[in-house]
Amino acid sequence: MRDRSVIIGAGTQGQIYASYLLEAGIDIVGFIDDNPSLFGKKVVGVPVIGCYSDLFTSRFKENIQAVYCPIGDNHIRVEYLTELHKEGYKIPSFIHPSVSIGPDVTLGKAIYMLVGNIVMPHTTLGNYIMINQASTIAHHVIVEDGTFMSSGVNVGAGIRVCEKTYIGMGVTVMTGVKSLGKNCLLGAGSVIIKDVPENAVMVGNPGRVLKYQKNDYNVQCKP
Structure with missing residues (x-):
């Protein structure tokens, strides 16, 4: 029996993700969304059946087995999936069949990858990672938990992408860079030629620090 x-x-x-998951034959019974105006309505043919707090109720736990959370905010995605896994839900990955993954790549849990990505050998992908279409990760790269990569990203060899890094569309990170610091943000189209500090917002070609983000997130998971 398929998981609901x-x-x-x-x-x-x-x-x-609803379109791709349904195409893959996954039994999607509904969306969960905290916008009350959507409750009871259908979005791309899929009903909105409740809000986040409903997932902690016995009614939902008895009828839902698996949760996907393709939310671009790294902090929210990690917190939600971590908490729901503790609650007993399965948190499967979805990797589109067009993705090319090297034979010895290490994969964590709840990884979401869309069309046409390439991950070269000797690379490690952690948990709760999202990678949009047509991005390339070279060999000997470590991508830590909660990272987001937008479309058309190119990450060179031997780089550590630290926890909750956000990489915008079309960013290139050159081989020779050693690390992208925890919770950094790389603006669309940036070319990164040196290490990125923790919490830094980098933009431009070559990339420069525009500002530093506050690291004071406090996501409330449980109702």
């Missing part, structure tokens, strides 16, 4: 699954977030990312 839900997708958290009925926005554009959730809609995209």
Whole structure:
């Protein structure tokens, strides 16, 4: 019997994943979304069946086995999936069949990868990672938990992408860079030629520090 699954977030990312998950034959019974105006409605043909707090109720636990959370905010995605896994839900990965993954790549849990990505050998992907389409990760790279990569990203060889890094569309990280610091953000189109500090927002070609983000996130998971 297939697991009855839900997708958290009925926005554009959730809609995209709904299309691919349904195409893959996964039993998606509904969206979970905290926008009350969506309750009882269908989004891309999938009903919105409740809000996040509902997932902690016995009614949902008895009828839902698996949760997907393709939310682009790294902090929310990690917190939600961590908490729901503790609650007993399965948190499967979804990797589109077009993705090319080297034979000895190490994969964590709850990894979401869309069309046309390439991951070269001797690379490690952690947990709760999202990678949009047509991105390339070279060999001997370590991608830590909760990272997001947008479309058309190119990450060179031997780089450590630290926890909750956010990499914008079309970013290139050159081989020779050693690390992208925890919770950093790389703006769209940036070319990164040196190590990125923790919490830094980098933009431009070559990439430069624009500012530093606050690291004071306090996501409330349970109702």
